Amino acid sequence: MLEIKNLNFYYGNNHILKNISFNAESGSLWGLMGPNGSGKTTFFKCILGLLKHTGSQIKINHLDYEKLNTSKLAKLISYVPQEHKPPFPFTVREMILMGRSPYMGGIFGLKKEDYIEAEKAIEMVNIADISDKPVTALSGGQRQLTLIARSIAQNAPVMILDEPTSALDFNNQITIWKILKKLAETGKLIIACSHDPNHILWFAENTLVIKNGEILANGKTDDVITNSLLKEIYGIEYNILHNDNSKIIQPVL
Numbered sequence: 163m164l165e166i167k168n169l170n171f172y173y174g175n176n177h178i179l180k181n182i183s184f185n186a187e188s189g190s191l192w193g194l195m196g197p198n199g200s201g202k203t204t205f206f207k208c209i210l211g212l213l214k215h216t217g218s219q220i221k222i223n224h225l226d227y228e229k230l231n232t233s234k235l236a237k238l239i240s241y242v243p244q245e246h247k248p249p250f251p252f253t254v255r256e257m258i259l260m261g262r263s264p265y266m267g268g269i270f271g272l273k274k275e276d277y278i279e280a281e282k283a284i285e286m287v288n289i290a291d292i293s294d295k296p297v298t299a300l301s302g303g304q305r306q307l308t309l310i311a312r313s314i315a316q317n318a319p320v321m322i323l324d325e326p327t328s329a330l331d332f333n334n335q336i337t338i339w340k341i342l343k344k345l346a347e348t349g350k351l352i353i354a355c356s357h358d359p360n361h362i363l364w365f366a367e368n369t370l371v372i373k374n375g376e377i378l379a380n381g382k383t384d385d386v387i388t389n390s391l392l393k394e395i396y397g398i399e400y401n402i403l404h405n406d407n408s409k410i411i412q413p414v415l
């Protein structure tokens with residue numbers, strides 16, 4: 163579904179992404195980990211075509227999507243950015259409906275199906291109570307839930323989420339990761355990064371680790387997330403504790 167070959171990206175003279183090659187299939191949830199400044203957001207922006215890279219090839223569904231127009235690309239891939247402060251007071255429902263814009267039939271605008279998809283996303287993320295509120299009057303976590311709902315309403319086969327649960331309370335963090343896992347089970351390819359390795363350990367089938375702009379590890383989460391990898395990423399000692407059928411990462415305090 164997603165094929166990346168020799169991705170290099172520079173900000174000025176700074177070599178940020180170094181020869182990244184990565185493949186991922188439909189129907190899988192990938193967790194992306196890496197220290198601050200390691201290149202995760204840059205990696206996402208290159209996949210989305212928001213940053214121009216040279217000499218590398220990125221394909222979605224075997225399509226060299228650099229040649230696709232915005233509307234076709236938006237039917238293939240959706241994005242939840244790390245932070246987005248909307249400038250205009252659209253309501254939450256209107257913002258979520260914007261996720262349907264790639265499907266709009268020119269002057270014919272929104273169709274019944276678009277409203278249905280938006281309502282489904284509102285229900286899934288459990289934000290009906292704020293759906294008539296202006297997005298400029300939301301808390302950080304409510305804004306994040308709205309962006310996730312917009313991305314779900316967009317219903318693209320690939321979803322990219324940059325720290326989607328960073329502003330959420332504990333319950334909403336778990337709810338969103340559960341939703342991502344379910345969506346992957348319906349056939350989507352989802353790549354979400356998180357600074358909480360437990361989220362990735364609990365929910366992501368696969369894990370990609372980027373450090374200093376290079377792939378440090380890549381594969382099944384249970385194989386990738388080890389004490390030594392955590393030490394290599396974050397620099398301190400961790401224990402991975404085993405319960406009956408789950409694991410939890412605990413720093414050695």
Ligand SMILES: Nc1ncnc2c1ncn2[C@@H]1O[C@H](COP(=O)(O)OP(=O)(O)OP(=O)(O)O)[C@@H](O)[C@H]1O
Pocket residue numbers: 173178196197198199200201202203204205
């Ligand atoms: N617009 C920019 N211009 C120049 N350098 C940038 C720009 N944006 C990011 N960088 C640099 O590129 C590197 C990678 O940044 P990026 O945002 O991709 O990291 P990240 O892994 O997402 O970090 P974090 O976990 O802190 O969000 C960093 O060294 C950063 O300072």
